Amino acid sequence: MSCVKPVDAAILADYWLAALDQSEEEAVEEHLFACDECGARLREVISLAEGIRNLARQGSLLMVVSEAFLTRVAEEGLRVREYSPRTGGSVACTVTAEDDLLIAHLAADLSGAKRVDLCFCDAGGSERLRLTDIPFDSRAGSVVFQQPITYAKAAPSETLIARLVTLDESGVERLLGEYTFNHTRTLPGPGAW
Amino acid sequence: MEIELSDSDLVIQIRMGNDRAAEAELFRRMAPRIRLYGLRHLRDECAAEDLVQQVLITTLEALRAGRLRESDKLASFVLGTCRMTVLDLRRNTQRRERLLEQFGADMLAPTQSPLPQLDQEQLALCVQKLKERERAVVVMSFYDEQTGADLARFLGVSEANVRVIRHRAIHQLRECMGVAA
Numbered sequence: 001m002s003c004v005k006p007v008d009a010a011i012l013a014d015y016w017l018a019a020l021d022q023s024e025e026e027a028v029e030e031h032l033f034a035c036d037e038c039g040a041r042l043r044e045v046i047s048l049a050e051g052i053r054n055l056a057r058q059g060s061l062l063m064v065v066s067e068a069f070l071t072r073v074a075e076e077g078l079r080v081r082e083y084s085p086r087t088g089g090s091v092a093c094t095v096t097a098e099d100d101l102l103i104a105h106l107a108a109d110l111s112g113a114k115r116v117d118l119c120f121c122d123a124g125g126s127e128r129l130r131l132t133d134i135p136f137d138s139r140a141g142s143v144v145f146q147q148p149i150t151y152a153k154a155a156p157s158e159t160l161i162a163r164l165v166t167l168d169e170s171g172v173e174r175l176l177g178e179y180t181f182n183h184t185r186t187l188p189g190p191g192a193w
Numbered sequence: 194m195e196i197e198l199s200d201s202d203l204v205i206q207i208r209m210g211n212d213r214a215a216e217a218e219l220f221r222r223m224a225p226r227i228r229l230y231g232l233r234h235l236r237d238e239c240a241a242e243d244l245v246q247q248v249l250i251t252t253l254e255a256l257r258a259g260r261l262r263e264s265d266k267l268a269s270f271v272l273g274t275c276r277m278t279v280l281d282l283r284r285n286t287q288r289r290e291r292l293l294e295q296f297g298a299d300m301l302a303p304t305q306s307p308l309p310q311l312d313q314e315q316l317a318l319c320v321q322k323l324k325e326r327e328r329a330v331v332v333m334s335f336y337d338e339q340t341g342a343d344l345a346r347f348l349g350v351s352e353a354n355v356r357v358i359r360h361r362a363i364h365q366l367r368e369c370m371g372v373a374a
Contacts, residue, residue, distance in 0.1 A: 010360035033268040049335040051311045056336035066347045072337045
């Protein structure tokens, strides 16, 4: 029998995350105990949640992360390789087979910034990729990002330049910081892509 | 054509005694629902499976003894039993052993209702396609189970906004993964 009032997948995600208030949660549970169609949807949401947890544990996403995230991965016993180049400076870096996550801390004065983009450039300074409107805490004084470890383990020796830029309301860019990563490959593999 | 028994029919048949088919149907119908409740509240597959067994035994005990007077309230009764059992589990882990001794383990067949398998490579692509804030919210919600307040601080937005961002991301991910948004 088809459900006449299906519970939306996003509400089921809130339920899974214990993010509903008590009366909403009780209503969802009562519905789930009478509706296998919505139960099947909840199973799909749980699968999605578990899949995302696995991706996070594998360090395979390119993304900005929080300090709380780093605390959690450390608690899980994952091995995190971290670099903190100074603004305008460079750092020699590598990754080993035992590393689980690759993290960079980019120090910058973020106060007053409304929007911040994180740009990735090649050794010549040409922009190759941009993460637009990244999450940031204006009081934190840094942006923490994760480079996919699977990419880093396969990458040949190369130079990557990261730039943090802020954009004002008229779209004019201002450089907040530039950071150069000189990656040396230490794992066996081809010398170039 | 087989006609599915209503919850009320099940309650009546079990109350009348020794109807193994009705009891089996009760298990088939309720076990996946109890298991989901257990996964949500106990966050552990083995603990959820224990909950299924305990709640089914308690329910069967009550139905056989005719303690559920309103036969159309089976689902509510099972949900209430889940809530009490989770509280009880946290207080007393010995109850399960006592119940197992009383009923025996043979009727407690595994009730696994496996979660759907996802294509992890496709999921990685879909997560990477999200906007930066959406990706941060879903990863930190599901990996770290950070609260709305924690994420609101990190993103510099309100908790209500975090919820909106998460809802949008869930719909996009489901669509990208090929399930109804």
